[in-house]
Every structure is written in C-alpha cells, then in structure tokens.
Amino acid sequence: xxxxxxxxxxxxxxxxxxxxxxxxxxxxxxxxxxxxxxxxxxxxxxxxxxxxxxxxxxxxxxxxxxxxxxxxxxxxxxxxxxxxxxxxxxxxxxxxxxxxxxxxxxxxxxxxxxxxxxxxxxxxxxxxxxxxxxxxxxxxxxxxxxxxxxxxxxxxxxxxxxxxxxxxxxxxxxxxxxxxxxxxxxxxxxxxxxxxxxxxxxxxxxxxxxxxxxxxxxxxxxxxxxxxxxxxxxxxxxxxxxxxxxxxxxxxxxxxxxxxxxxxxxxxxxxxxxxxxxxxxxxxxxxxxxxxxxxxx
Amino acid sequence: xxxxxxxxxxxxxxxxxxxxxxxxxxxxxxxxxxxxxxxxxxxxxxxxxxxxxxxxxxxxxxxxxxxxxxxxxxxxxxxxxxxxxxxxxxxxxxxxxxxxxxxxxxxxxxxxxxxxxxxxxxxxxxxxxxxxxxxxxxxxxxxxxxxxxxxxxxxxxxxxxxxxxxxxxxxxxxxxxxxxxxxxxxxxxxxxxxxxxxxxxxxxxxxxxxxxxxxxxxxxxxxxxxxxxxxxxxxxxxxxxxxxxxxxxxxxxxxxxxxxxxxxxxxxxxxxxxxxxxxxxxxxxxxx
Numbered sequence: 356x357x358x359x360x361x362x363x364x365x366x367x368x369x370x371x372x373x374x375x376x377x378x379x380x381x382x383x384x385x386x387x388x389x390x391x392x393x394x395x396x397x398x399x400x401x402x403x404x405x406x407x408x409x410x411x412x413x414x415x416x417x418x419x420x421x422x423x424x425x426x427x428x429x430x431x432x433x434x435x436x437x438x439x440x441x442x443x444x445x446x447x448x449x450x451x452x453x454x455x456x457x458x459x460x461x462x463x464x465x466x467x468x469x470x471x472x473x474x475x476x477x478x479x480x481x482x483x484x485x486x487x488x489x490x491x492x493x494x495x496x497x498x499x500x501x502x503x504x505x506x507x508x509x510x511x512x513x514x515x516x517x518x519x520x521x522x523x524x525x526x527x528x529x530x531x532x533x534x535x536x537x538x539x540x541x542x543x544x545x546x547x548x549x550x551x552x553x554x555x556x557x558x559x560x561x562x563x564x565x566x567x568x569x570x571x572x573x574x575x576x577x578x579x580x581x582x583x584x585x586x587x588x589x590x591x592x593x594x595x596x597x598x599x600x601x602x603x604x605x606x607x608x609x610x611x612x613x614x615x616x617x618x619x620x621x622x623x624x625x626x627x628x629x630x631x632x633x634x635x636x637x638x639x640x641x642x643x644x645x646x647x648x649x650x651x652x
Numbered sequence: 653x654x655x656x657x658x659x660x661x662x663x664x665x666x667x668x669x670x671x672x673x674x675x676x677x678x679x680x681x682x683x684x685x686x687x688x689x690x691x692x693x694x695x696x697x698x699x700x701x702x703x704x705x706x707x708x709x710x711x712x713x714x715x716x717x718x719x720x721x722x723x724x725x726x727x728x729x730x731x732x733x734x735x736x737x738x739x740x741x742x743x744x745x746x747x748x749x750x751x752x753x754x755x756x757x758x759x760x761x762x763x764x765x766x767x768x769x770x771x772x773x774x775x776x777x778x779x780x781x782x783x784x785x786x787x788x789x790x791x792x793x794x795x796x797x798x799x800x801x802x803x804x805x806x807x808x809x810x811x812x813x814x815x816x817x818x819x820x821x822x823x824x825x826x827x828x829x830x831x832x833x834x835x836x837x838x839x840x841x842x843x844x845x846x847x848x849x850x851x852x853x854x855x856x857x858x859x860x861x862x863x864x865x866x867x868x869x870x871x872x873x874x875x876x877x878x879x880x881x882x883x884x885x886x887x888x889x890x891x892x893x894x895x896x897x898x899x900x901x902x903x904x905x906x907x908x909x910x911x912x913x914x915x916x917x918x919x920x921x922x923x924x925x926x927x928x929x930x931x932x933x934x935x936x937x938x939x940x
Contacts, residue, residue, distance in 0.1 A: 634786060
C-alpha cells in the first residue's frame with residue numbers, strides 16, 4: 356500500500372516535484388504544444404470555420420508561394436527587419452556609449468530615453484499617425500511648411516509609408532536597447548581601459564578593439580531580440596493604416612497582418628495557418644543564422 | 653552563471669569622476685537635446701490633449717487656453733473607464749499567475765532531483781521559439797469550442813505562464829544555497845513551505861523584474877485581445893483605443909486624449925518606481 360510517510364527523502368521529493376509540475380505541464384501541453392501541432396495540421400487543410408475541414412496536402416503552401424501579395428509581404432517583413440534592426444542598434448549604441456560617460460543628472464537623462472519603452476504601441480501609433488498627416492493637420496508637415504520646405508507624403512507614399520511606420524517602432528524600442536547596452540558597457544572591467552590608455556591607444560581604437568568585442572554577448576542578444584520584434588511587427592501597422600490595412604497598395608503589409616486578414620477577415624483558416632508556419636520558419640531561420648554568424652566572429 | 657549582484661550593481665556608479673572639460677558639457681547638452689526629442693511624441697500628445705480644437709494644429713507646446721474639456725468628453729463616454737479596468741484586471745491576474753507558477757516551476761526544475769527534469773526544462777524552453785501569432789488561430793478555435801470568446805478568461809488564458817519567466821526564475825534560484833533548503837527540511841517544513849518562506853524571499857528582485865515585464869506586456873498586448881473580444885465591454889485599453897480613434901477620425905485632440913489616458917498611468921508608475929523598473933528590465937534582459 357502506498358504511504359507517503361514510508362517513502363525515503365528522495366522519493367518524497369519526486370512526489371512533490373511532480374505535484375508542483377502537474378498544473379504547469381497541463382498548461383504547456385494544452386496551451387502551447389497542442390496548438391502548435393494544431394496550426395501545423397491546419398496548414399494542410401481547407402476550412403472556412405463553418406463547413407467541414409478537408410485535407411488538401413500542400414495546396415495552401417502552393418497557393419501562398421504563387422501569390423504575388425505574399426512575396427510583397429515577405430519582402431516588407433524583411434525590410435522592417437533589415438532597416439529596423441541595424442538602425443535601432445546603431446542609434447541606441449551611440450546614445451548608450453555617450454550616456455555612459457555622463458555623470459551629471461545621469462538618471463534623469465536615462466529616464467528621458469527610457470520612457471518611450473513603457474508606452475503602448477497602439478497609443479503611440481496614433482500619435483505618430485497624427486504627426487504624419489498633411490498640412491494643416493500633421494505636426495511634421497507643419498514644421499516643414501513653417502521652414503518653407505515642400506510637403507512630405509509620409510504614410511501616403513508607397514516608398515515612404517514603410518519607413519514612416521517603422522520609425523515609431525524603432526523609437527519605442529530604443530530605451531530598452533540603451534539600458535541593456537549600458538549594463539553591458541558597465542560590465543567591462545575598467546582595468547582594460549586603463550591599460551589601453553597607459554599604452555596611449557586612441558578612443559576610436561579602444562571602441563573597436565576593446566569595447567565592441569567585449570560587448571559581443573550583449574550585441575548578440577539585442578540583435579536576435581530586436582530582429583524577432585521587427586519580423587513580428589503588427590500593432591503599429593494595423594493602427595497607422597486602419598483605413599486601408601497594410602496600404603497604400605500593400606506597401607506596408609507585414610506577414611502578421613496578412614495572417615490576421617486571412618484568418619479573421621477572410622476566415623480562410625487553413626491558408627492562414629500555412630502563413631503562420633512560414634512565419635515560424637522565418638523566425639527560426641533568422642535567429643539561427645544570426646546566432647551562427649555572430650558566434651563565429 | 654555570474655552573481656546576480658554583479659548585474660544589478662552595474663547600474664550603480666563606482667568609478668572615479670571623469671575630468672570636467674568642454675567635451676563633457678557638449679556631450680551633456682547633446683544628450684539632453686536628444687532626450688527631449690525622444691519624449692517629443694509624448695509631450696505633444698499631452699499638450700494636445702489640453703488644447704481646444706481650433707488650436708490643435710498650432711505648433712506651440714503650451715496650450716494658449718488649457719482645457720480639461722477633452723478629458724471630460726472622453727471620460728463621459730464611460731467606455732474608457734471600463735477598458736481601463738479590464739486591462740488592469742487582466743494585467744494584474746496574469747502577473748500574479750506568472751509570479752507564482754513561473755517561480756514554482758523554475759524552483760522545481762532547479763532544486764529537485766528527479767528523472768525527466770531535463771526533458772521538461774527543454775520542452776518548456778522550446779516554446780520560446782513558437783511565436784504567439786502561430787498559436788492565435790488554434791487558441792481562437794479552442795476558445796470558440798469552449799465558449800471562452802469574449803470573456804476575461806479568454807483574454808488571459810494564453811499568458812498565465814511563460815517560458816521566459818520560468819527560465820528567468822530558474823536562473824535566479826541557482827543562487828539560493830542548497831544548504832538553506834536542507835536546513836529548512838530538517839526543521840520540518842514541507843516542500844511548499846520551503847519554496848514560499850525560504851526560497852521566494854531570496855529572489856525578490858527577480859520576482860519584481862518578472863512582474864514588471866509581465867504586467868507591461870499584458871497592459872500593452874494588442875493582437876490577441878483584438879481577436880478574442882467581440883463586445884466593447886470586454887475590450888482592453890489598446891483595443892478600445894483603436895476603436896475609439898477610428899470613430900473619431902479627424903478629431904485629433906480627442907484621439908490624443910485617449911492615447912494620453914492609456915499612457916499616463918504607466919508614466920506615473922515609472923516615475924515612482926524608476927530605479928526598480930530599470931534594474932528589473934536589465935535583469936530580465938540579461939538573464940532571460
């Protein structure tokens with residue numbers, strides 16, 4: 356007969372451990388693994404929520420790869436990543452590098468740069484959307500007009516709408532990246548700098564030969580973390596283009612917005628699931644490639 | 653595994669003061685200017701929320717005749733208050749759930765020796781690779797068949813535990829000496845009591861870091877609440893703000909007021925707990 360009091364100390368611990376893990380395991384199986392599996396299965400089916408599901412093999416994927424909109428969206432998603440990650444990292448490193456050297460009112464300056472990180476993307480998307488409006492409404496164009504510079508189309512241009520939407524996303528992430536960079540900078544032992552200075556090495560050389568190489572773990576983390584964020588951009592695009600989602604002419608539509616449209620406006624669940632699988636593979640590939648490249652160097 | 657204290661102290665300055673020279677002044681002024689530019693969208697949002705409609709498109713930062721009219725108009729609507737409460741309830745419950753369960757799982761995986769421990773850890777960690785967007789469709793279908801659509805439970809069930817939090821807490825429980833736990837065991841505490849009264853107080857900084865991240869994440873969450881809610885009474889603040897702003901169309905002073913209402917609470921909380929929040933973000937960022 357099973358009696359708890361008869362168990363050894365080690366056996367009691369095993370009982371406790373599985374007791375503690377029971378509910379979490381149930382959660383991870385039902386809310387994480389089963390849906391992952393479900394999305395993959397659904398991507399091979401055709402289903403509009405109402406009728407019956409039918410197996411269609413790779414039809415959803417074939418349809419996706421033959422869809423010019425998908426390739427446009429795919430390109431946009433990589434534009435968000437390709438512009439957003441380097442631009443935000445260069446700016447945030449530049450600020451962190453200089454902020455780190457400032458003593459006077461350091462906490463106050465840091466707070467100014469960090470604040471935007473705490474804002475909600477939806478609220479700020481609307482603020483920026485207002486900034487981008489044409490004269491006499493938008494702040495930016497009013498500034499330009501008062502300086503005698505011609506109007507800039509921002510959200511109405513197929514070329515400039517994507518960078519315009521990216522700007523608030525980059526802006527909101529800077530605070531986090533600056534804080535992490537500064538923590539990385541502080542972790543570099545001062546003795547390295549002192550030794551370099553005694554040897555008469557220039558600041559520029561110190562930056563490239565000491566600071567950046569020693570900052571590599573921080574850099575790897577921020578590159579991967581921010582890339583994942585830009586590949587999954589949605590809130591800003593959705594809120595800044597509500598009158599024409601992903602427009603003008605799909606020039607700002609990212610993959611997540613296409614998924615949302617396909618699933619919850621067209622109710623083409625199988626097709627949307629195939630798109631989510633593609634998103635998953637994109638995220639996985641980009642992260643692994645970045646880790647591989649940055650580890651080697 | 654480095655010491656936790658090392659990472660939290662990186663924010664404290666222990667170095668000798670740098671010699672004052674002109675480049676220092678210029679650096680400070682440029683950083684200050686850049687900082688003002690950083691908060692420019694927030695300041696213009698706040699300023700516009702206090703302006704009369706005819707003044708909205710002027711560039712002046714200080715309203716000529718400040719008014720609370722926009723706030724009265726937006727709050728009279730009543731929906732904002734409701735959305736605010738919804739967001740608060742959801743963010744608070746999710747935060748509590750994460751603090752409890754993520755730390756319990758992190759603790760178990762860190763301090764108990766049993767077969768299968770490693771596999772469970774890897775399995776939980778692997779869910780970090782799965783983007784939320786891949787799960788929203790199955791979650792939606794699940795919510796539909798269980799009747800969870802349009803309910804608080806429906807909004808919050810996906811976020812009740814996170815692999816990120818579990819990993820973070822496991823890292824921090826590594827710093828709790830096994831001797832403490834062993835001593836408590838000899839004193840006759842059961843495992844649940846040991847976790848709660850011995851181990852948990854020792855990782856308080858990590859718990860607050862986790863709480864900040866989870867709260868902020870849920871407070872600003874958009875895509876899942878947008879999908880799972882249908883009726884306006886159950887909208888969260890971000891979803892409500894989208895709906896409200898679309899309705900207003902061109903009345904930017906009201907849209908700015910709505911955006912300000914969604915932003916001001918986090919700004920106040922930040923101003924009060926600045927040190928803890930920044931330290932928490934660094935901890936979560938570097939360990940997670």
